[in-house]
Amino acid sequence: MNVWMISAGLLAALSWAAHAETVYVTLEKDNAIAVVDPIAGTLLKTAPVGQRPRGIAISHDYKYLFVATSDDNTIKVIDSETLLEIGRLPSGEDPETFALTPDGKRLFASNEDDNTVTVIDIATKQALQQIPVGVEPEGIAASPDGQWVVSATEATNMLHWIDAKTLTISDNTLVDPRPRALSFTSDSQFLWVTSEMAGTVTVLDAKTRQIIKKIKLSVQGVTDDTIQPVGVAIDKDQRWAYVAMGPANRVAVINAKTFEVEKYLLVGQRVWNLAFSPDQKRLYTTNGLSNDVSIIDLDNHKVTKSIGVGRYPWGVVSKP
Amino acid sequence: MAYSFILRVLFLYLCWVGLAGAANEKEIKIAYFSQDLAPPQSLSNLDPFIKDKGFPGAQLGVADNNTTGRFTGQVYAIDEIAVPVQGDTYQLFKDKVLNKYAFVISNLPAAELEKISELAKPDQMLIFDANTSDDALRAKCLPQVLFILPSRAMRADALAQYMMKKRWSKWFLVVGPAKEDELYAAAIKRSAKRFGIKITAEKKWEHTFDARKTEQSDIPTFTQAGDYDVLIVADEQGAFGEYLDYRTWIPRPVIGTQGLIATAWHKTHEQWGAIQMQNRFKDKIGRWMEEADYGAYIAVRAIGEAATRTGSVNLADIKAYMLSKDFALQGYKGKPLSFRVWDGQMRQPVLLAAPRSLVAVAPIEGFLHPKTELDTLGFDQPESLCK
Numbered sequence: 001m002n003v004w005m006i007s008a009g010l011l012a013a014l015s016w017a018a019h020a021e022t023v024y025v026t027l028e029k030d031n032a033i034a035v036v037d038p039i040a041g042t043l044l045k046t047a048p049v050g051q052r053p054r055g056i057a058i059s060h061d062y063k064y065l066f067v068a069t070s071d072d073n074t075i076k077v078i079d080s081e082t083l084l085e086i087g088r089l090p091s092g093e094d095p096e097t098f099a100l101t102p103d104g105k106r107l108f109a110s111n112e113d114d115n116t117v118t119v120i121d122i123a124t125k126q127a128l129q130q131i132p133v134g135v136e137p138e139g140i141a142a143s144p145d146g147q148w149v150v151s152a153t154e155a156t157n158m159l160h161w162i163d164a165k166t167l168t169i170s171d172n173t174l175v176d177p178r179p180r181a182l183s184f185t186s187d188s189q190f191l192w193v194t195s196e197m198a199g200t201v202t203v204l205d206a207k208t209r210q211i212i213k214k215i216k217l218s219v220q221g222v223t224d225d226t227i228q229p230v231g232v233a234i235d236k237d238q239r240w241a242y243v244a245m246g247p248a249n250r251v252a253v254i255n256a257k258t259f260e261v262e263k264y265l266l267v268g269q270r271v272w273n274l275a276f277s278p279d280q281k282r283l284y285t286t287n288g289l290s291n292d293v294s295i296i297d298l299d300n301h302k303v304t305k306s307i308g309v310g311r312y313p314w315g316v317v318s319k320p
Numbered sequence: 321m322a323y324s325f326i327l328r329v330l331f332l333y334l335c336w337v338g339l340a341g342a343a344n345e346k347e348i349k350i351a352y353f354s355q356d357l358a359p360p361q362s363l364s365n366l367d368p369f370i371k372d373k374g375f376p377g378a379q380l381g382v383a384d385n386n387t388t389g390r391f392t393g394q395v396y397a398i399d400e401i402a403v404p405v406q407g408d409t410y411q412l413f414k415d416k417v418l419n420k421y422a423f424v425i426s427n428l429p430a431a432e433l434e435k436i437s438e439l440a441k442p443d444q445m446l447i448f449d450a451n452t453s454d455d456a457l458r459a460k461c462l463p464q465v466l467f468i469l470p471s472r473a474m475r476a477d478a479l480a481q482y483m484m485k486k487r488w489s490k491w492f493l494v495v496g497p498a499k500e501d502e503l504y505a506a507a508i509k510r511s512a513k514r515f516g517i518k519i520t521a522e523k524k525w526e527h528t529f530d531a532r533k534t535e536q537s538d539i540p541t542f543t544q545a546g547d548y549d550v551l552i553v554a555d556e557q558g559a560f561g562e563y564l565d566y567r568t569w570i571p572r573p574v575i576g577t578q579g580l581i582a583t584a585w586h587k588t589h590e591q592w593g594a595i596q597m598q599n600r601f602k603d604k605i606g607r608w609m610e611e612a613d614y615g616a617y618i619a620v621r622a623i624g625e626a627a628t629r630t631g632s633v634n635l636a637d638i639k640a641y642m643l644s645k646d647f648a649l650q651g652y653k654g655k656p657l658s659f660r661v662w663d664g665q666m667r668q669p670v671l672l673a674a675p676r677s678l679v680a681v682a683p684i685e686g687f688l689h690p691k692t693e694l695d696t697l698g699f700d701q702p703e704s705l706c707k
Contacts, residue, residue, distance in 0.1 A: 094599075112596050113603070115387055134391060135384045136596060154593065155621075155650060156388040157628065172391045174628065178650045197648050197656040225655045225692055247654075 021277060022319045023284055024065055024080070025293055026053040029311035033067065033083070038282060038295055038318070041305045047083040050076055055097040056315035060104045065317070068095040068109070075109060075120070080319060090127040092118040097181075099142040099149055101164060108149045108162070110137040117151050117160075119167055129167050133160045139181040143206060145188040152179035152193060159193065161209055171209045176200045180229070181273070185256070186236045194229035194243060201229055201243055201252075203259065213259045222248050231273040235280050235298070242283055242296075244271040251285060251294075253301055265303050267294035275316040286313035347395045348385075348623060348633045351417045352378050352616070353436075354427035355403040360557055374427040374450060375400055376605040377613030381620025385627075392628055398620070403428075410435050422446065422635040425619045427612060430454035433465070440464045446639055448622070450615030455507060458663045458699070461706035466622075466642070466664045468584075468615040472507035474698035475582035478670035478682030479552070479575055480511040481696070485684050488549035492572075493522040494542075494564070496555040504554040504577060521545035525560055539567040552576040579674070582682070585614035586673035591681075594652040618651055618666070625649050654681065655694060662706040667694045 022044075023036040031051055035044045050069030057066045058080065065078040068091065075095055077087040091098070091109040098109040106128075107120040116130040117137055134156025142149045142164065149162045157179060161171040176195030183192050184206070191204045203213040217227050228246035234256055235241075243252040249271060250264040268287025271294070275284045283296040287306070293313060295305045352375055359369040378398055385396040401416050403409045409428060413436040417424060423446055426433050430452045440447055442463040449457075449465055453472045457465075470478075483489060491512060495505040505522075512519050523545060543551065543564070551568060553576040555561035561578030573579060587608045590598065601609040609617075626638040626647065641647055648656035653669040660667055672680045683693040695701070 094596075113600055132390075135387045136593070153388075155384055156391065157625075157650075158388070158391055160391075177625075177648045177656060197650050223689075223693055225694065228654075 020320070022080075023275070023277075023293070024056060024058070024317050024319070025286060025309050025313045026056045026067060026315040027310035027312060028052055028054055028288075028314045031069075032310060033065070033078075034293075034309040034313070035083070036293060036307055036309060038277065038284065038307075041295070041307055043307055043309055045083075046310055049078065049083075049085075050074075054314045055095065056317050057098065057100045057107075058317040058319055059100070062319045066098070066100065066107065068098060070094050070096055075107065077122075087125060089120050089122065089125055090118070091120065092116065092127070092130065097138055097140055099140045101142050101149070102144050102146050108140055108142065108151070110140050110151060112136050112138060112154075115153075117149075117162065131162060131167060131169065133169070134158050134172075139179060139193070141182045141184055141191070143184045143188040143191075144186055147188065148184075148206065150182055150191060152182055154178050154180070154196075157195075159191070159204070159209075173204060173209050173211065175202050175211070176214070181231045183232045183234055185234050185238050187238070190238075192232050192234060192241055194232050196228045196230060196246065199224055199227035199229065201232065201241075201254070215254060215259050215261065217243065217245060217248075217252050217261065219245075219248055219250060219264055230271070231285075233274040233276060233283065235276065240298070242274055244274050244285055246270055246272070249287075251283070251296065263301060265296060265301065267296070267303055268292045268306055272313070273315050275318055277318050278320040284316050284318065286316050288312050288314065346393050346633050347397065348423065348627060349421055350378070350382070350396065350398045350423045350425060350620065350623065351421035352398055352400045352425045352427070353403075353413065353417055354400070355407070355409060355429070355432060356405050358405050361559065364562070370607065370610060373610050374425075374612035374616045376601070377609065377615065377617035378425055378450075378620050380601060380604065380613075381617040381624070385620060385624035388624060388628055392631070394624075394627055394633060396620070396624065410439075413439060419444075423623055424448065425450050425616055427451045427616065430457045433457065434460070437462055437465050443636065446635060448619035450619050451612060454503070455699070456503075458665055459705065461663060463664075466619075466659055466666065468619050468622075468666050469611065470582070470584050470668060470670050471665060471698050472504050473510060474665075474670055476504075476507040476511035477514065477697045478582040478672060478684075479508075479580070480515040480517055481682050481684040481687050482580075482672050482680050483517065483550065483575070484515050485680075485686070488573075489517045490520045490547070490549045491517055492543070492545045492548040492551045493519050494551060494553045494555075494576075495522065495524050496553075496557065496559060496561070497525065497527060498555075498557055498559075500556040501554040501577075504556055508552055508554065508576070520548045525555070527559070539563060540569045543568040543570075545569075548572060550575050551579075553578055580672055580679055582670050582672055583611055584668065584670065585609060585611045586671050586678065588673050588676060588678040589652075589671055590678075592652050592654040593650075597652050618649070618657065621651075622647075622649055622657075660695070660701070660704075662701050662704045663699065665698060667692065669694065670697055 025034040051071035055068035075089040075091040092111040119128045134153030136154040139152040151160045159173045176198035178197040201215040227248045231244035241254040241256045253262045268290035270288040285294045292306045409432045447465045553561045565574045626641040630637045651657040670682045687696045
């Protein structure tokens with residue numbers, strides 16, 4: 001009997017490890033992460049992770065998840081297979097979002113209440129430095145070439161360009177009200193930023209740190225006040241940019257060359273953050289108010305599925 | 321706690337002054353002009369009288385503006401000028417504020433604000449009313465005053481929209497004895513008419529010193545007013561409204577100035593980054609942020625936002641930007657705040673809060689408007705006589 005039970009358990013463990021792809025979603029109100037099989041379209045399990053989990057990232061070798069558990073005032077390191085905590089990083093108070101450097105060695109975390117960015121060395125679990133920025137830093141992104149870490153401050157409405165080597169601010173760019181999320185293109189040449197209160201997406205040239213394009217999002221039948229863009233993701237080939245539009249319940253599909261909005265895809269309520277599948281064939285969205293994740297097929301830009309995951313899905317990452 | 325915060329603000333301020341030199345061309349000086357209040361009668365010890373409501377919000381706004389100012393080279397300072405309880409507001413304003421400040425945050429009652437505003441020339445001073453909800457004052461079309469907090473009409477409309485959604489459309493109106501209660505009741509009647517709500521009964525609450533009457537015996541008899549869906553109370557002073565709930569003749573909820581209230585800010589509000597604001601305020605000041613604190617904070621932040629965007633500390637530039645279509649202030653309520661050009665009222669969502677739960681945020685979904693749903697609250701452009 002016992003042997004049978006163990007082998008059944010082993011089988012279950014094997015089958016769960018054998019999934020082609022795994023998606024991890026932080027659940028802000030459930031204090032947990034949801035594990036989803038996006039191919040089968042099923043919720044595999046939910047694992048407790050700590051209080052008020054929000055920002056999430058995965059290490060480049062896919063072995064570790066980094067999860068900002070805001071009310072525990074730490075960023076937890078979680079084994080992506082066992083979902084057990086294996087360490088904690090000194091993020092400073094109330095961490096929400098953070099950026100992993102391309103070499104995988106450092107995390108830059110926004111400290112919204114203290115108006116600082118904390119630089120953390122992952123190997124030694126030490127906070128190296130705190131960099132003062134504007135009021136309420138939130139969105140933060142590292143350029144793939146390792147040169148920049150850019151922090152967006154929601155109340156100051158600026159992008160602070162932090163030199164990733166010297167850890168000092170080199171430049172500041174004023175953008176539209178309440179900048180939320182930002183993302184570099186794969187060649188590190190352009191930075192895309194969403195402004196929640198203006199309903200705009202701004203594209204900047206990383207060389208000059210100047211704005212080259214401002215895209216105003218608008219949907220027929222939805223008032224401008226409701227269009228509040230948050231998450232942004234650009235594909236590797238820089239053909240398309242995708243923008244989560246918050247309470248407008250849509251994802252904007254933008255041609256990354258012409259900056260024209262091609263279409264708006266209806267997803268769940270208060271769509272918040274976005275993540276590509278590792279092969280970039282699908283895009284996953286967290287829908288905060290409808291408690292689900294939508295899957296968008298990127299070959300034909302269609303929403304194929306939505307999967308209920310738990311209360312207040314916030315961040316999302318995927319693993320092959 | 322509060323003391324150390326003031327020291328920190330002062331320290332930061334001195335740092336900026338030190339950095340930028342003594343004669344500062346990029347400095348914005350703000351006057352915070354208020355009148356001390358005598359503690360009102362209190363129904364309970366739960367909510368202690370707060371003497372400094374408002375000013376800590378302004379200080380926090382100045383600290384935030386100075387954090388941003390580090391990157392723009394702008395420096396902000398605020399001076400508190402308080403009129404004693406029986407003091408002469410008009411004279412003190414003339415002596416201490418007029419011709420000395422271009423930006424003034426007022427924490428005065430409507431009548432006092434109206435008096436001082438007559439002294440202010442629109443091209444020399446901009447006054448931010450961070451205290452009143454007075455509709456009559458807003459209808460005076462004063463170009464030198466901007467109104468931060470929602471008017472009584474906006475509050476009443478917010479309640480009415482939610483009541484329409486619930487289909488609780490028969491109201492019993494109870495009006496207190498104060499002059500302000502009459503004004504609140506007038507706003508309620510306007511909203512009722514606007515949204516097709518029926519006021520089935522109206523009674524005036526009288527304070528008596530009759531020993532035979534107690535809350536337990538008086539309120540059940542007083543609230544015998546036929547059938548209705550909700551009791552809506554107009555008691556801005558909080559002199560009796562809290563007594564109504566659970567003591568009415570028939571079981572009906574209480575809304576208005578007590579029970580479910582319409583407010584610009586509330587401690588139960590935590591969406592849209594509001595929790596950050598609540599935490600920051602509590603950490604630094606040591607108490608919850610009150611509506612007057614929020615009003616003063618938003619006024620200072622509005623100045624900061626316009627100064628950052630225009631790169632100017634000049635009144636004309638800042639005012640022009642504030643009243644332009646581009647002005648969009650983040651106010652932790654999910655929608656950008658801006659000003660109605662016709663009467664200077666700040667356009668904003670209104671919170672509907674029960675003592676321990678945020679019930680809804682108006683405008684309620686389904687109330688449509690061709691320009692912005694926020695203008696379904698209060699006096700819209702076609703209704704206003706201001707240009």
